[in-house]
Amino acid sequence: MRKMTPTMKMLGIALLLFLPAPIFIVFGASFNGSGYIQFPPESWSLRWYVEAFTDPRWGRAVLTSLWIAAVVAVLITAISFLAAYFTLRYAPKISGWLELAIFSPLFFPHASMGVAAVALMASMGVVGTPIAIILAHLMVTIPFSYRPIHVALKSVDPDLIRAAEVMGASELRALWDIILPICRSGILTSLLFTGIISFDEVTVTMFLIGPEITTLPVQIFTFIQDDASPVLAAISTLSVIITFIAILLLERVAGLSFFVQRQSS
């Protein structure tokens, strides 16, 4: 390890403080007794938390976001797993093209994806329903699901499935008994990561909500346009906590190394 110069050290510390600063500010502001989002707080109070929990709009938005995140995570993980498995086993030649298609959402600005999504969903007549939001979230999350699963599957010896087949297992049975458990960490990574992305998604979702349904981040965004009430700080603090728990889980089951290192395959 090379020695750090004092300047580098200072810069490093400043950066470490700066990155999570918004979280601390929101956290502090949520306990403010006055009627504005303000940091440091003028007086201390829990009234905004009381409001967050009692106003039914917030509870509904949190629940909507949570169940949509869960559905999206499970669906996209299943889709990615099947797509990755079947291309690796039966059509390795098209795998490059498939990956290009799967990673393409990363190249599009979310705003244009929102426009495209609303056009598509309108033609299907589903705008303003959970189906529209879920479909859009599947598009947004697929690169983040496919990659960890593809990497995990690629390192599995293809003879494992043949061995199970020789012993009498159908292909699906072999997938369930042998391949799934071996790819466990890739699958959990996909579940949690796509769940977090879906839970936090604003841009594309904004195009698709309706009077019947809205998600938490969109609700926050809409709300702040009329009213900069500290209830938003309380809600934000709560959603940071939910995301943080998911990330802790992710770290526990798979390690976060996946996102900071290039996988050596």
Place this chain on the structure above:
Amino acid sequence: MNDKMTPPTRDAAVGSIHIENVSKSYGDAEVLSSVSLDIPAGSFLTLLGPSGCGKTTLLRLIAGFISPTRGTIRIDGRDMTQVPTQKRPIGMVFQNLALFPHFSVSENIAYGLKLRKTDAAEMQRRVSKFIQLVGLDGLGDRRIAQLSGGQKQRVALARSLVLEPSILLLDEPLSALDLQLRKQLQFALKDIQKQLRTTFVFVTHDQEEATMISDRIVVMSNGHVQQVGTPQDIYSDPQNLFVSKFIGEVNELPGKVLSVGQNLAVETGAGSFELPTSVARRLDPVAGDKVTICLRPEKIAIADPAAPVAPGMVSADARVVDTLVIGPLTRVTLEAQGTRMTSVQMTDALGPLPSGASVRIAFAADAARVFAPLTADLATAFGDQA
């Protein structure tokens, strides 16, 4: 022709394989060309050949992982073309073993039984029986990662045998092991095969392993079967130069046919030899043909240049280059007019052979084999070997 009407009666036991004109192509590349082979029930058969000869392809066709482009494979008289892997009466040991890493030793062995919904007591009984059979007593609860290479091998074997398949396919299962362990497991395999009378189809590129382990060997190269026979047959009566070179050691004397009459006269770099025409029975040589005389090292005797040549023997003058004593055997490297040859003799039967000594080499005329030279595509196989 009428297999469906008359059940096969030739084999008492089950586990016979009949391969009829099977070819396999990938695009334009034919990796297996019109292979026909009968594997009797209960035999230990080895598919032997250099890498890329099609032996693994043939094994995978029998397993049903791939289907033949042409031809049929029958097991116990039944056409397997439409039968998926799961329904074939086979077990398989894979080259890299393909053990399930998240299962213990017993769980690996029990997996197939579990799929068949075997009841718990019966499953327990059979798992421990096969753990014992392969010599893994007391290791049932170990995880796969905690086993040595040889132990993993035994788990793979037990896992496929516990289902009592009538045929066991083995794809170079010993290739990753060191020599000592390999020898040990070769004997273990042979033993288990004799006990169970399961048909074993074993793939290897190692001719020594094939010779030690099998009842019958199929020598393959470039997608063709070169010869089928017992290890003894193949060693002493190879059908062509490829087989002769691939199995055991051989001295090659390239030459030209001088005349064909009562005898076959061949001129080589080491001298001209009169051989009985029977040594070229796989060939129909005419004067002027290019041929190769093959001689096993143990067939070349070293004699005193002054001694008379015994009847039926052929001789040539040579010079000793080097001797190497390997216990009871001695390898003598010789040079006969520029052609290098090796003779292997019993150490006790040899007198002193200083380097440079003039000797006479002699061999029984009917111990030689005369073949056509290797075709270019077969010759490449020996490129990998050197």
